[in-house]
Amino acid sequence: MDDIDVPKSTCQCADYMEWGRHDPRNHRRPPQPGQSGTGIQTSHSASSTQGPAPAPEPPDLPDAAAQAREQTLLDGFREVLAGEGRKATFTCGGRLPFVLRSGRTPTGDLTPRTEGKVQEQKILTEHVGLRFGKREESGKTALPIDGQGTAAERAFRDLVRGCKPATFGRDGKDVYDEEYRRAGALGVDEFMTDFCPYKTGIIDIVTQLLLPPIVGDLAPGSERSELAVQHHLTAAHEQQIRYAVDYEIQASNRPASTRMRVSQLPSLLANLNVPLTDQPDFHHTLQTFDLQPAGKVTFPNIFAIVAKRWHAKRLAEEQDGAVRTPGPNELRRKMLYRGIRAELYKLNVYSGPSGLFKPHVDTPRSDTQIGSLVVCLPAPFQGGALAVRHQGQEILHTWANEWEDERAIQWAAFYSDCEHEVLEVTAGHRLTLTYNLFLAPGTGLLAGNPLSLQPLQLPLFRQLQEALADTDFMPKGGYIGFMLAHSYPHTHPQLHHFVPNMLKGSDMVLYEAVHAAQLICALETVDDNALPREDALEDLDALHQADCRRWPRSDAHPPPSHLAATEIKYEEDDDEACEDNVDMHPSDDEDLSDMDESEEGTLGYRVLKRRMLSREQIVWIGGGGPQELSKVHLAYGNQAELKVKYTKLALLVKVMSWAERSGSGTRENPVSLE
Ligand SMILES: O=C(O)CCC(=O)C(=O)O
Numbered sequence: 001m002d003d004i005d006v007p008k009s010t011c012q013c014a015d016y017m018e019w020g021r022h023d024p025r026n027h028r029r030p031p032q033p034g035q036s037g038t039g040i041q042t043s044h045s046a047s048s049t050q051g052p053a054p055a056p057e058p059p060d061l062p063d064a065a066a067q068a069r070e071q072t073l074l075d076g077f078r079e080v081l082a083g084e085g086r087k088a089t090f091t092c093g094g095r096l097p098f099v100l101r102s103g104r105t106p107t108g109d110l111t112p113r114t115e116g117k118v119q120e121q122k123i124l125t126e127h128v129g130l131r132f133g134k135r136e137e138s139g140k141t142a143l144p145i146d147g148q149g150t151a152a153e154r155a156f157r158d159l160v161r162g163c164k165p166a167t168f169g170r171d172g173k174d175v176y177d178e179e180y181r182r183a184g185a186l187g188v189d190e191f192m193t194d195f196c197p198y199k200t201g202i203i204d205i206v207t208q209l210l211l212p213p214i215v216g217d218l219a220p221g222s223e224r225s226e227l228a229v230q231h232h233l234t235a236a237h238e239q240q241i242r243y244a245v246d247y248e249i250q251a252s253n254r255p256a257s258t259r260m261r262v263s264q265l266p267s268l269l270a271n272l273n274v275p276l277t278d279q280p281d282f283h284h285t286l287q288t289f290d291l292q293p294a295g296k297v298t299f300p301n302i303f304a305i306v307a308k309r310w311h312a313k314r315l316a317e318e319q320d321g322a323v324r325t326p327g328p329n330e331l332r333r334k335m336l337y338r339g340i341r342a343e344l345y346k347l348n349v350y351s352g353p354s355g356l357f358k359p360h361v362d363t364p365r366s367d368t369q370i371g372s373l374v375v376c377l378p379a380p381f382q383g384g385a386l387a388v389r390h391q392g393q394e395i396l397h398t399w400a401n402e403w404e405d406e407r408a409i410q411w412a413a414f415y416s417d418c419e420h421e422v423l424e425v426t427a428g429h430r431l432t433l434t435y436n437l438f439l440a441p442g443t444g445l446l447a448g449n450p451l452s453l454q455p456l457q458l459p460l461f462r463q464l465q466e467a468l469a470d471t472d473f474m475p476k477g478g479y480i481g482f483m484l485a486h487s488y489p490h491t492h493p494q495l496h497h498f499v500p501n502m503l504k505g506s507d508m509v510l511y512e513a514v515h516a517a518q519l520i521c522a523l524e525t526v527d528d529n530a531l532p533r534e535d536a537l538e539d540l541d542a543l544h545q546a547d548c549r550r551w552p553r554s555d556a557h558p559p560p561s562h563l564a565a566t567e568i569k570y571e572e573d574d575d576e577a578c579e580d581n582v583d584m585h586p587s588d589d590e591d592l593s594d595m596d597e598s599e600e601g602t603l604g605y606r607v608l609k610r611r612m613l614s615r616e617q618i619v620w621i622g623g624g625g626p627q628e629l630s631k632v633h634l635a636y637g638n639q640a641e642l643k644v645k646y647t648k649l650a651l652l653v654k655v656m657s658w659a660e661r662s663g664s665g666t667r668e669n670p671v672s673l674e
């Protein structure tokens with residue numbers, strides 16, 4: 001707290017700072033026109049392969065270049081977490097350590113039932129069984145292999161020998177080219193395994209992290225975009241179009257993309273109840289809007305095409321005397337209950353000294369394929385990292401292991417449109433199971449802990465790590481408030497305890513990345529006006545202090561939360577100014593200037609002032625997202641009325657000063673810079 005430059009007066013910056021871009025350090029500096037990311041000093045940006053540089057004293061007021069650099073880093077987080085940018089989590093991966101010979105529970109389950117304590121469940125793994133070959137040549141083995149010279153080891157060698165040279169698709173044909181792919185493979189009809197990505201929780205994680213967001217839900221509820229206004233469409237129409245476009249993109253094999261192809265127009269229009277009648281109708285539409293059959297179609301085009309057809313349809317219906325609005329929102333239901341289905345595709349063996357698969361994009365097996373899952377079985381090898389690339393970013397999944405060293409099942413999943421590559425295997429045999437991931441009807445929307453997720457592989461973690469290793473990033477330390485994107489039952493009398501375990505999608509990505517970067521954080525309720533609890537920052541500082549004393553840092557998981565349960569409050573219709581009557585959690589329209597002079601000095605006044613000061617010290621990221629009924633406020637007087645208030649959830653994160661981060665403070669450097 002001491003390091004923070006606390007403003008003396010109430011912030012006026014709402015006048016010039018967009019919600020979600022509020023930065024307390026700019027209080028006295030409204031942004032200047034033309035101030036952008038130009039002139040960024042790159043010499044400061046510590047490489048992630050080097051240790052931190054000795055901490056220079058941060059200047060009292062950061063210079064423009066440092067500010068611009070910091071802004072770029074903050075914008076990077078915003079982008080990853082905002083709307084379309086969430087698709088920036090293009091890959092994720094994890095590991096399942098072996099807990100062998102753990103025995104089964106009396107009921108025969110591998111995983112003990114825990115009377116509802118789902119979040120404490122441990123997923124155990126056992127040997128992965130493999131059967132292969134036909135009849136007399138058939139064999140079976142189990143990995144990891146427990147000793148040299150055993151039957152399992154001999155069978156493992158037979159398996160490797162029995163694999164066929166792996167082909168790949170080029171120009172629509174299956175080809176074999178050792179320069180491009182040096183591997184062996186077995187098709188699903190040539191082997192059997194008892195490994196199950198569902199049982200081990202991998203599919204739950206992949207679903208939560210890679211199921212693309214529903215863009216329609218992120219768009220402001222009742223506000224119309226300029227496009228909708230231009231085409232005389234309502235907010236509901238607009239949302240239907242966004243849902244339908246989203247559905248088309250996600251049901252294609254390019255879910256990380258944001259644009260629709262012209263070839264998807266017929267299906268889109270059919271889903272919006274204005275189907276194309278025939279081929280001439282399709283060609284006429286393309287001509288009217290100057291579209292190429294093999295090209296992409298932009299949002300303005302889609303709005304124009306749909307609006308034109310809706311209006312024509314409405315006119316026809318009016319003439320018939322039957323006016324209907326565009327079809328039932330079946331699409332919305334389909335989108336909400338989406339899930340991911342994994343289908344086993346191949347067993348691959350890349351052997352040292354030169355097994356590899358050069359950069360490629362997987363051939364989609366159907367329109368609904370959204371990605372691939374690769375599960376690396378526990379056999380010793382070296383090299384052979386899986387590089388996954390998307391829009392200039394690369395994440396390396398390095399799974400190489402030494403015999404008798406780490407035994408684990410490791411996995412990675414990525415969207416179909418990501419280029420990937422298996423780097424050269426220098427020794428041993430790298431065995432992988434590949435699965436095609438399809439968009440499918442899902443079941444529940446929530447799952448437990450991300451048990452085998454490897455957060456260090458999340459792109460957002462890399463960005464946090466880069467920011468923390470940068471002298472220009474919050475040199476004096478501070479607080480970041482990430483607004484969560486999803487809604488949770490955070491005010492339910494019991495369920496609010498479970499919210500930290502329920503985080504979904506980008507919220508889970510965010511929390512896992514923050515945790516992996518070893519930042520202190522807490523889940524907090526903030527009201528519509530981004531007012532946190534009065535003690536929120538102090539509690540965060542206390543957590544930080546406690547953690548410093550307990551070095552090495554505890555691995556406390558999940559974050560503490562200060563979410564309140566539902567509260568029903570009766571209010572007398574009584575305007576006597578007594579401390580108890582002042583609402584401690586003023587709603588949107590309240591601020592200090594609304595308070596009566598007589599209230600100055602009251603507890604309510606002081607609390608509100610502290611909350612406002614706290615709000616000003618936080619750099620806010622993200623602002624949209626659903627709200628949750630937080631407090632039922634029953635007022636009675638002349639007329640009994642129920643006052644309802646909505647709140648949002650934020651993950652408040654403490655960022656240490658550069659001195660502390662770089663190790664010249666009171667503790668070791670908390671960020672692992674490999
Ligand atoms: O084995 C791997 O790591 C990836 C294999 C792959 O990319 C493929 O089979 O298409």
Ligand SMILES: [Fe+2]
Pocket residue numbers: 360361362420
């Ligand atoms: Fe591939």
